[in-house]
Amino acid sequence: MAFTIILTIVGLVLVLSEIFLIPGVGVAGVLGVLSLGGACYYVFYEFGLLAGAVFTAAILAVLIGLIVYTIKTRAWKKLALNTKIDSKVQNIEEEALSVGDSGKAVTRLAPIGTARFDGKAYEVKSLEGMIDAGTEVEVVMFEDNKIYVRPVSADF
Incomplete structure (x- = not known):
């Protein structure tokens, strides 16, 4: 028992x-x-x-x-978490970013990270795997409110 x-x-x-x-x-x-x-x-x-x-x-x-x-x-x-969320999702349409713009990876893109374009930081996704911080990147396309980049030196 x-x-x-x-x-x-x-x-x-x-x-x-x-x-x-x-x-x-x-x-x-x-x-x-x-x-x-x-x-x-x-x-x-x-x-x-x-x-x-x-x-x-x-x-x-x-x-x-x-x-x-x-x-x-x-x-x-x-x-439960009762905190009010005041932040917003990155909205690419209202930003001044276009395909072909060059910037620099602030963090390692593995494959998602942060890159800086014209002094503003954006969350980006690499199309070519890992990209180290400090690498020059360019905007390749926008899809589903995401910014896709590749290293500037890489050829498609």
Whole structure:
């Protein structure tokens, strides 16, 4: 019986930490579900069908109750990011940049990085793989609000 209690507590802690602390399908959630499943199996095996069904229903009720309690107490507000985002996506149409403009890679383009054209920094994507910082680049095309560049010395 102690083994079942330990598996249940460990399983509940792991599942709840996966739900509220570590979002995603990770190791904690998988181990928690396996632990709870093992506890349910052990109860069915050791104590019979009725005890196993009651135990499984109790585990599900506890999980659902904790989730409902968390939602009603607005604990999600503490977990959510409430910061207002004031930045904007780089809009190429309003910028004074055109195909053939030359600039310099400020960061390594691997393949995305920053390049400076006419004193302004832009996020760019290399068409030719990695480009080291400080390399002269030229604008090749615009597509899906992205600026594609290649090294000036490279020939197509």
